[in-house]
Amino acid sequence: MKVLMLGWEIPPHNSGGLGVACYQLCQSLSANNVDIEFILPYEANHNIDFMKLTAAVARPINEVDLSQQAYDSSRYSVTREGLNSQSFDYFDEYTMGVQSVVSSTEFDIIHAHDWLTFRAAIAAKQQSGKPLIVHVHATEFDRSGGNHGNSVVEEIEYFGMMIADRIIAVSQLTKEVIMKHYNIPADKIDVIHNSIDPEYYQSVSPGNDYHYIQKLKENGYSVVTNAGRHTIQKGLHNFLLAAKEVIFRAPKTIFLLVGAGDQYYELIEHAAGLGISKNVIFADFQRGKRLHDAFEISDLFVMPSVSEPFGLVPLEAIHFGTPTLVTKQSGVAEILHNALKVDYWDVGNMANQITAVIQSNNLGSTLLSAQQEDMRRSSWSSAAKNIVGIYESSVRSV
Structure with a gap:
């Protein structure tokens, strides 16, 4: 053929x-x-x-x-x-x-x-x-x-x-x-x-490039990450609204946003307007090791998309050892039966689920094991x- x-x-x-x-x-x-x-x-x-x-x-x-x-x-x-x-x-x-x-x-x-x-x-x-x-x-x-x-x-x-x-x-x-x-x-x-093909994601070199975030983690901070285009489709305004609620309950939380797009500067201004700029890091578009390191350093990956046909990135996050939360309005939710799921518009529930993971000693690892099993079936x-x-x-x- x-x-x-x-x-x-x-x-x-x-x-x-x-x-x-x-x-x-x-x-x-x-x-x-x-x-x-x-x-x-x-x-x-x-x-x-x-x-x-x-x-x-x-x-x-x-x-x-x-x-x-x-x-x-x-x-x-x-x-x-x-x-x-x-x-x-x-x-x-x-x-x-x-x-x-x-x-x-x-x-x-x-x-x-x-x-x-x-x-x-x-x-x-x-x-x-x-x-x-x-x-x-x-x-x-x-x-x-x-x-x-x-x-x-x-x-x-x-x-x-x-x-x-x-x-x-x-x-x-x-x-x-x-x-x-x-x-x-x-x-x-x-x-x-x-x-995803696990063999495709071989680390180029050991160690994590996000040294400053690693130092924060050593001082008790949790890291919640998103990676993707900064566009209306990705629901990042709601993600930052949820971040504000999470930071109020758990001040030692860092939100890492990896990506670029037409909402990039708008989102920076939005974070400033919410008063959470010191807890939000905009890392711009990354690929290869720096993207993989962003997954590895995170306690939770969140995909808050308004409408996501599939969403490959949560699978990549799981591969690198990070549990995921996705919106119900995503295709990947159809195969990740054990992912945390919220409606994109439900900021309160999104904040609740993020907080539950970062404040628990074992919820994240339990979710990760179950999500890795979901991936093995695909x-x-x-x-x-x-x-x-x-x-x-x-x-x-x-």
């Missing part, structure tokens, strides 16, 4: 969980005898031997925006003059590059990840006549925090899902969003949860086998 796969990023040149998920999924697909050619919007060295990487655009990595803002759909705006051409020109370049690959490559099926690749995926399907699988890791409904988002992006998502032969949703939550907000029939959508190998089944049935149906 030869797959033409379209994606926007692959580690180490990635800004978040989408690239990590693509990498680990492709590795498992390759182990299931799937031959993958992964089409990227840039040229770079990835040192990957389990699939072929092809640049659709002859542009070096340093000229491409792979920051967390690359996924901010508000950048792709409509003005009185029409589309923001600077933003969409690059999509056109990517699409033309993909079409060039299609004209010179033999393959059985197209697999496209998220809306950034959907225009190119539609063109590839129309050009080749091959079946198209679109993999929905997030929707504009999620990115806008459950509100009306960018209508142009919504339209791209809608046409991508309508034209696709099959849709893979990363959670039942995402499937329901696709059905309700995009009017896609349920029988066209398969739910396949994300996972694997990329199982996900890959299910996706191969979708490939085979789609090819037979053509």
Whole structure:
């Protein structure tokens, strides 16, 4: 089975969980005898031997925006003059590059990840006549925090899902969003949860880079961490409201926020307005060892998202030995049966559960053991086998 796969990023040149998920999924697909050619919007060295990487655009990595803002759909705006051409020109370049690959490559099926690749995926399907699988890791409904988002992006998502032969949703939550907000029939959508590959997360070197936080812990402080994009989707304003309540009850608590985004400075001001700045550390975007060290130094990881299609980061936190609290409005809650869970809007309950963990001698370790068992029941190998089944049935149906 030869797959033409379209994606926007692959580690180490990635800004978040989408690239990590693509990498680990492709590795498992390759182990299931799937031959993958992964089409990227840039040229770079990835040192990957389990699939072929092809640049659709002859542009070096340093000229491409792979920051967390690359996924901010508000950048792709409509003005009185029409589309923001600077933003969409690059999509056109990517699409033309993909079409060039299609004209010179033999393959059985197209697999496209998220809306950034959907225009190119539609063109590839129309050009080749091959079946198209679109993999929905997030929707504009999620990115806008459950509100009306960018209508142009919504339209791209809608046409991508309508034209696709099959849709893979990363959670039942995402499937329901696709059905309700995009009017896609349920029988066209398969739910396949994300996972993590423990071998991917090998520490580069021993020791923890957060020496100042380590000193605080030695002086009796607890550490509660969040890592992710600082956007309306992630629910960080409510997280800081909960932090204020926790700090009132347990003053020796530090809240560590790792990430960047359009709300970064707004959140710093929010923490100051709440009077909790001395207990909140904004560590900006981190990757690799510094991100892993943030997990390892924490007593609890919190994902307070308003609408989270899946949420890979809690699984990473558990892998590095930190129990998690997630919102009920997240896909990962479907597989983490033993995670603490709250509604994103229930600040009081969020504060209560955080306080319970940091003030208990053994609740955190008990939760961690149970959550690690939840993770063992989920694997990329199982996900890959299910996706191969979708490939085979789609090819037979053509």
